[in-house]
Amino acid sequence: MRAVVAMSGGVDSSVAAALMVKAGYEVIGVMLRLWNQTNKEDENRCCTPEAVAMARRVAARLGIPFHVLDARLTFYKNIVESFIDEYSQGLTPNPCIRCNQRIRWGFLLDQARAMGADVFVTGHYARVDLQDGHPVLRKGIDPTKDQSYVLAGLSQQQLAFTLLPVGDYTKAQIRQIAAEQNFEVASRPDSQDLCFLGSQDYREFIASFQPDSPGFSPGKIVDLAGNILGDHEGLIHYTIGQRKGIKVSAAQPYYVIRKDYSSNQLVVGQIEHAGIHSFMLDSLNWLGRQAPQEVPGLTAMVRYRSKELPVRSLTPQQAGLWRTELEYSQAGIAPGQLCVFYKGDQVMGSGRILRV
Amino acid sequence: MTNTGAYTYLDYAASTPLDPRVLDAMRPYFLDHFGNASSIHRLGQVAEAAISEAREVISALLGGEECQLIFTSGGTESDNLALRGIIDAWTSPGLPRILTTPVEHSAVLGTARHLADQGRCALDLLPVDRYGMVAPDDVRRAIRKDTALVSVIYANNEVGTINPIQEIGQICREMGIPFHTDAVQAAAHLPINIHDENIDLLSLGAHKFYGPKGVGALFVNHRLRLTAQISGGKQEMGMRAGSSPTPLIVGLAEALKISRLDLTSRNSNFAEMRGWLIDQVLQKVDRAVLTGHPVFRLPNHASFAFQQVDGSRLLMLLDARGFACSSGSACKVGTPAPSEVLTSMGFTKDWALGGLRVTVGKDTRDDDLERFAAVLPELINAARRSD
Numbered sequence: 001m002r003a004v005v006a007m008s009g010g011v012d013s014s015v016a017a018a019l020m021v022k023a024g025y026e027v028i029g030v031m032l033r034l035w036n037q038t039n040k041e042d043e044n045r046c047c048t049p050e051a052v053a054m055a056r057r058v059a060a061r062l063g064i065p066f067h068v069l070d071a072r073l074t075f076y077k078n079i080v081e082s083f084i085d086e087y088s089q090g091l092t093p094n095p096c097i098r099c100n101q102r103i104r105w106g107f108l109l110d111q112a113r114a115m116g117a118d119v120f121v122t123g124h125y126a127r128v129d130l131q132d133g134h135p136v137l138r139k140g141i142d143p144t145k146d147q148s149y150v151l152a153g154l155s156q157q158q159l160a161f162t163l164l165p166v167g168d169y170t171k172a173q174i175r176q177i178a179a180e181q182n183f184e185v186a187s188r189p190d191s192q193d194l195c196f197l198g199s200q201d202y203r204e205f206i207a208s209f210q211p212d213s214p215g216f217s218p219g220k221i222v223d224l225a226g227n228i229l230g231d232h233e234g235l236i237h238y239t240i241g242q243r244k245g246i247k248v249s250a251a252q253p254y255y256v257i258r259k260d261y262s263s264n265q266l267v268v269g270q271i272e273h274a275g276i277h278s279f280m281l282d283s284l285n286w287l288g289r290q291a292p293q294e295v296p297g298l299t300a301m302v303r304y305r306s307k308e309l310p311v312r313s314l315t316p317q318q319a320g321l322w323r324t325e326l327e328y329s330q331a332g333i334a335p336g337q338l339c340v341f342y343k344g345d346q347v348m349g350s351g352r353i354l355r356v
Numbered sequence: 357m358t359n360t361g362a363y364t365y366l367d368y369a370a371s372t373p374l375d376p377r378v379l380d381a382m383r384p385y386f387l388d389h390f391g392n393a394s395s396i397h398r399l400g401q402v403a404e405a406a407i408s409e410a411r412e413v414i415s416a417l418l419g420g421e422e423c424q425l426i427f428t429s430g431g432t433e434s435d436n437l438a439l440r441g442i443i444d445a446w447t448s449p450g451l452p453r454i455l456t457t458p459v460e461h462s463a464v465l466g467t468a469r470h471l472a473d474q475g476r477c478a479l480d481l482l483p484v485d486r487y488g489m490v491a492p493d494d495v496r497r498a499i500r501k502d503t504a505l506v507s508v509i510y511a512n513n514e515v516g517t518i519n520p521i522q523e524i525g526q527i528c529r530e531m532g533i534p535f536h537t538d539a540v541q542a543a544a545h546l547p548i549n550i551h552d553e554n555i556d557l558l559s560l561g562a563h564k565f566y567g568p569k570g571v572g573a574l575f576v577n578h579r580l581r582l583t584a585q586i587s588g589g590k591q592e593m594g595m596r597a598g599s600s601p602t603p604l605i606v607g608l609a610e611a612l613k614i615s616r617l618d619l620t621s622r623n624s625n626f627a628e629m630r631g632w633l634i635d636q637v638l639q640k641v642d643r644a645v646l647t648g649h650p651v652f653r654l655p656n657h658a659s660f661a662f663q664q665v666d667g668s669r670l671l672m673l674l675d676a677r678g679f680a681c682s683s684g685s686a687c688k689v690g691t692p693a694p695s696e697v698l699t700s701m702g703f704t705k706d707w708a709l710g711g712l713r714v715t716v717g718k719d720t721r722d723d724d725l726e727r728f729a730a731v732l733p734e735l736i737n738a739a740r741r742s743d
Contacts, residue, residue, distance in 0.1 A: 031690070032690070033689065033690025033691060052689050052690070065675060065676070067672035067675065068668075068689055068690035069666075069668070069690060070668060070687075070691060070692055071690075072690075073741070111672075111673070111738065114676075114735060114739075115672070115673055115676030115677065
């Protein structure tokens with residue numbers, strides 16, 4: 001059995017490769033060279049020359065072949081362009097999810113198949129089991145490290161080809177295995193920043209590509225009744241649920257409730273109005289053979305590593321949209337983000353938050 | 357690699373395995389006759405004798421009796437010594453010029469550019485045709501009175517094209533200009549004769565013909581004056597200081613001797629295999645061309661360009677499926693650049709990123725190539741850039 005392992009030079013994917021070797025697979029390590037801005041050639045944090053050298057050393061120690069693939073162009077076209085577009089449409093995109101769908105489990109998975117792989121492996125903290133021949137995506141057993149959210153956009157077909165050996169361990173155990181293997185892997189701090197931004201702020205980045213993006217035009221700040229409260233500096237500068245930096249004086253603090261791109265208005269309200277009860281989803285991806293039939297026990301995660309929220313109802317609408325109602329209202333639900341449904345540790349599916 | 361099962365090596369132009377007979381010839385000079393060839397005592401004398409024997413054998417095999425033979429660490433050092441040695445020894449007024457080609461190995465082109473960047477010479481590049489071949493008449497036209505050296509690769513490593521070395525040498529001889537050729541690829545396959553082909557300086561490296569890595573040679577016509585690039589002891593008549601690596605030098609001579617013995621029979625076998633492969637690839641793969649000359653090419657060498665293919669990715673897929681090949685645009689860190697050789701032959705970027713070199717050797721069997729030809733079209737499809 002042949003396993004192609006996506007390696008990053010980091011501890012998790014290095015241990016994933018080691019676990020596959022130990023399990024008796026014939027292992028090939030691969031790494032993607034992703035896009036970054038010209039003259040910042042070495043700034044894509046996912047694939048710096050140091051990271052490549054590190055992964056190469058790990059591969060040599062394991063006695064496995066290792067290759068770096070040029071994915072710069074396809075990454076740019078599929079991830080960076082849509083990141084810029086979605087921001088201009090007033091959405092808050094999650095490019096990592098799209099990268100997993102299109103690049104890692106798209107471009108790279110295709111290459112792995114051509115390499116004769118029987119299974120595709122990454123170092124994510126999540127698990128894939130087969131139940132009656134169908135893949136079931138579960139959280140990793142380490143609750144502090146679970147990464148199932150970023151894999152919830154993958155199709156059953158993609159998951160069926162996937163093995164995630166790291167998800168059966170805690171981070172402490174993974175570090176232990178790395179130490180036993182004498183891996184001198186990078187201990188890069190976990191970061192929420194996007195790999196292709198380097199040290200740049202995302203607004204600066206978008207401005208450098210699309211200076212006339214509608215998100216940059218100043219407009220009015222209004223309350224829920226439509227009263228004008230002041231001026232905003234461009235909707236791109238605000239995030240849903242944000243409190244600080246809204247330059248409106250009031251006895252009670254204001255929160256960003258909505259960004260209305262059609263009127264270029266920033267809609268704000270006080271804490272009691274900041275919560276959202278229900279929202280619409282598109283691009284649904286159910287990982288069971290069908291949509292979940294029973295709502296009890298169903299929870300929703302509306303942003304990576306946020307708290308799971310109990311779901312009251314889940315109803316199909318026209319044109320493939322689904323309406324989700326939560327038990328309690330929640331602040332900070334942003335269109336463009338992925339909503340992932342869980343039942344216990346099992347990922348039931350996901351959809352993109354469309355409007356709230 | 358611990359986990360590779362059946363694996364087929366088709367990259368003999370990159371390097372070759374050591375011939376066991378060469379290892380046998382070298383072994384005593386590692387273990388028993390380990391003395392320093394510069395030493396007075398008898399162990400030194402044994403080593404010195406082995407080196408001078410090797411020198412005679414190599415000179416006789418290559419028709420280089422009128423030349424000084426300088427042992428080096430390999431082809432790259434030989435090329436460096438040829439170019440730098442000539443430029444540094446230039447005594448006429450004005451800046452010396454190097455006349456070379458855009459399809460040289462980087463050991464020549466990189467050195468020439470380095471010298472030019474430092475203001476130590478001017479650089480002139482000859483045109484090449486679509487096969488990467490130099491026309492002797494172009495050499496005649498391009499030589500100037502301040503040309504210090506003409507350097508033309510004997511046979512190109514990437515596309516296999518063999519240049520008309522004898523004619524170019526003749527022109528240089530007539531015009532009184534020193535002529536260097538990088539014969540690192542050619543020496544493995546062609547019956548080179550330094551004297552007959554009017555060559556003044558010739559570089560070679562042992563590991564291309566089943567010899568050890570880390571040893572090469574530069575032939576220098578006795579009429580020429582070169583400035584040494586490594587100073588220290590008086591080894592190699594002061595042209596290359598440093599204790600002589602006796603076993604490697606013995607290995608170089610033995611490998612060359614063996615390669616001359618079966619040259620003809622081996623070459624016709626190689627040429628037949630690679631001819632079959634070229635036909636198969638051009639038949640089975642869309643948007644594919646042979647790169648390099650269809651006739652005047654190294655007998656073991658097949659090279660192609662595929663449109664809109666990521667050559668590095670193709671090499672990765674081939675490796676995964678059990679075949680070692682190479683390409684001129686390959687890059688180990690995922691940032692391939694179009695091949696400079698293909699670009700100078702007129703290929704656009706669309707093609708010059710998609711080079712593939714397949715070189716056969718003494719252990720290649722017909723069924724290796726059959727399996728290779730069977731799997732290649734599918735892998736090329738997977739390596740086509742769709743974006």
